[in-house]
Amino acid sequence: GDGGRVAMAMAMAAAASAQNHMASVEDDDDDFDSTYYREPVAVLHLCNRSACLFRMERYEEARNDAREAVGLCRGRNSKAHFRLARAQMSMKQYGSAVHTLE
Secondary structure, three states: OHHHHHHHHHHHHHHHHHHHHHHHHHHHOOOOOHHHHHHHHHHHHHHHHHHHHHHOOOHHHHHHHHHHHHHHOOOOOHHHHHHHHHHHHHOOOHHHHHHHHO
């Protein structure tokens, strides 16, 4: 419904805002290590977008965002793993979901 579209629009706006913030921070400080800052922000926004996509029943896209979040956080974010496993379950990828949560 419209609630899913609103949630998706909000998540995409937040992701764009974070990207704009990163660009301004990088321009201000030549010694800034953008990798340190970018990964946690990207993981957060990918997890949020994955949740929005899941609510819209766009499971493959939700899985892809969650998978990217898991990769960026190097396996250290339980929410990213949960989002990935939930999308995999919805796609009837039960073995993959179990592996994700191990």
